[in-house]
Amino acid sequence: MSDEQKKEVPEKFKALVEQIEKLSVLDLAELVKVLEEKFGVSAAAPVAAAAAVAAAPAEEEKSSFNVELTETGGNKIAVIKVVREVTGLGLADAKGLVDGAPKMIKEGVDKATAESIQKKVTEAGGKVTLK
Template sequence: MPEKFESLVEEISEMSVTDLAELVEILEDKFGVSAQAPVAVPAAAPAGGEEQGGEEEQKGSYDIELSEVGENKIDVIKIVRDIAEMGLKDAKAMVDDAPKVVLDDVDREQAEEIKEKFEEAGASVNLK
């Protein structure tokens, strides 16, 4: 990595997920680009009970619900502290009260990233 980028990369790596999402949004606006990967157009939804899935994909924002903590409770608490920007005591209480909504009104891309972090720590998350 070039030296001129080392301090910038270090500063970015210390940001919370919320701050990173805001930074990406600012950069997208400033340069007129999108950081989202191209998405294939989904096929028409089949008739029957699967119509709900189509509605869910069109949602603009999601609530992130921690449904099960798993075996790595400490890692899950760390993630909650980071994404919800709260203290250790509040994050632990939230994890202990699972199932619990951890974050409200999160855009799809950010919700998927957060869900992936929780799943890597062994927790189960629902996007509502």
């Protein structure tokens, strides 16, 4: 474990942290979206965004991409394998994501990562869009 993960959890948050630890990755992603919408905030790392803006203020190129699985194609098993690889999800969660297409595979990734995921999914027979 890294030093960040070993930090002491304040007593008033222990029950909440224990509940969050029991959630699946898909449930956590949904929880993050709900909290972002409810409070009008973003879970994206503000330091990285601030550094990108400071480095190239005149540049208008998009730096953060969402990768959405739009179609599974004919080889669903290969697409599930790719989704598992890029998301770290278990088999059941990855299958649920693929079966529920169109669904977001990854959010807030850089252009190179987004294009790499797109290439892998396309090679497996699926289709993705970068947003």
